[in-house]
């Protein structure tokens with residue numbers, strides 16, 4: 550068991566760290582304040598190859614693996630989570646379903662632009678009436694000749710309404726299974742298809758420089774060939790995508806937790822109270838020591854989940870543990886980092902205010918903490 554990074558992994562981590570510090574840190578606060586999407590950063594991340602990290606070179610990828618993506622997400626989130634979630638959703642939820650389940654034609658049509666970051670894809674699973682209970686999907690798709698006719702709506706879909714969004718993969722009920730249950734399938738809906746409407750962006754508590762919309766489908770017609778993978782395999786497909794995604798969200802949460810440590814150390818050394826830096830007080834040192842312990846153990850949890858995934862072993866429980874633990878740790882560290890900053894921690898000009906606002910969604914998105922506990926308990930035979 551060796552969790553040390555090899556030279557290539559260290560080089561990737563260093564280059565993303567430098568990008569986060571030199572490019573993201575100086576300007577992200579303005580995007581966050583104005584709720585604007587950081588197109589220029591996305592363009593630069595595309596040039597760095599980040600959108601192609603876990604994909605084979607034959608499809609325009611970088612030939613890396615899912616762990617490489619996690620390392621990049623951790624380093625980005627150490628500085629900002631809107632940028633990190635934009636990459637996470639684009640790769641893990643957007644391009645990955647096409648890479649894993651698409652036909653050769655679908656891969657050839659979409660992957661080159663998605664893997665270069667020139668275009669983004671979104672993943673439309675959640676609906677206004679159902680999230681955790683994804684089997685409760687109400688969006689329907691009916692085959693009419695050689696077209697699917699889609700009706701329904703999706704809620705909270707990341708990267709679905711940017712100027713460079715190319716498509717959304719939509720889960721829909723396409724029939725009834727022999728056992729009477731819903732037959733769920735996944736269909737590719739290109740942006741701009743008539744009948745596909747993207748609502749204005751939500752007003753969010755955090756991740757305000759990322760792109761999130763409600764989507765509606767009103768007699769929206771796409772070719773029958775836009776079915777992604779086998780008909781009726783929609784449920785199995787998104788379970789696989791979400792197991793991987795949980796590992797990626799855990800990495801993102803570790804980044805935020807570590808960013809809280811970074812900012813707290815810096816501030817504790819500068820801020821004076823009662824004649825000396827607050828970092829001289831053991832009460833502050835112990836807070837920071839606990840924060841570091843939590844970030845470290847959460848990192849080991851996602852390294853473990855990713856290692857099992859790459860070895861082709863079952864990793865569902867480990868991914869749920871990593872996501873549950875890392876998101877809890879992110880919220881804890883954001884709260885403590887804000888406390889260490891005192892009143893300035895409540896001011897948006899300090900990065901910890903962003904960390905605080907961005908941390909809570911980590912306990913909700915890609916499966917709430919309750920859902921992670923359900924997965925772990927089920928895997929333990931309960």
Ligand SMILES: Cc1cc2nc3c(=O)[nH]c(=O)nc-3n(C[C@H](O)[C@H](O)[C@H](O)COP(=O)(O)OP(=O)(O)OC[C@H]3O[C@@H](n4cnc5c(N)ncnc54)[C@H](O)[C@@H]3O)c2cc1C
Pocket residue numbers: 638642671672673674675678679680681682704705706707708753756761910913914915916917918919920
């Ligand atoms: C900013 C943002 C971006 C998102 N991006 C995407 C995206 O790109 N694509 C996508 O498909 N979705 C996306 N989501 C949706 C996200 O995955 C869901 O919000 C999440 O899965 C929870 O679903 P819900 O909001 O419907 O909550 P609900 O499922 O309604 O849950 C409400 C509460 O009930 C609890 N609960 C539910 N069932 C049980 C149970 N059986 N036992 C105990 N407690 C239970 C939940 O844990 C939660 O606390 C995004 C959400 C946000 C906020």
